[in-house]
Amino acid sequence: xxxxxxxxxxxxxxxxxxxxxxxxxxxxxxxxxxxxxxxxxxxxxxxxxxxxxxxxxxxxxxxxxxxxxxxxxxxxxxxxxxxxxxxxxxxxxxxxxxxxxxxxxxxxxxxxxxxxxxxxxxxxxxxx
Numbered sequence: 601x602x603x604x605x606x607x608x609x610x611x612x613x614x615x616x617x618x619x620x621x622x623x624x625x626x627x628x629x630x631x632x633x634x635x636x637x638x639x640x641x642x643x644x645x646x647x648x649x650x651x652x653x654x655x656x657x658x659x660x661x662x663x664x665x666x667x668x669x670x671x672x673x674x675x676x677x678x679x680x681x682x683x684x685x686x687x688x689x690x691x692x693x694x695x696x697x698x699x700x701x702x703x704x705x706x707x708x709x710x711x712x713x714x715x716x717x718x719x720x721x722x723x724x725x726x727x728x
Contacts, residue, residue, distance in 0.1 A: 620710030627652035
């Protein structure tokens with residue numbers, strides 16, 4: 601269970617849509633992880649973009665360690681400005697992400713539509 605209201609989750613998911621679209625060809629996806637994904641109290645909101653190993657290695661090689669760090673900070677600032685949440689964004693290599701954090705909750709971001717945010721007392725849409 602996430603620590604966010606439906607509105608906060610909608611804004612976070614919406615802010616991640618262009619990120620998921622821009623980097624979709626590089627691997628796995630964008631995820632809400634950590635304490636904010638699991639319970640009510642959190643210091644920051646952990647958002648991770650996990651890339652397949654080959655894509656991560658290629659991006660890291662062409663942009664340098666400093667470039668990867670700056671890219672993470674810049675995307676984190678973008679997400680924070682769009683959501684008003686204290687975002688901690690990182691780009692991770694799939695093998696290391698799975699080795700260190702495999703089995704923990706990963707809530708995919710940037711993939712939902714408006715119907716995922718309907719209220720709990722709203723009737724199902726008509727099919728006809």
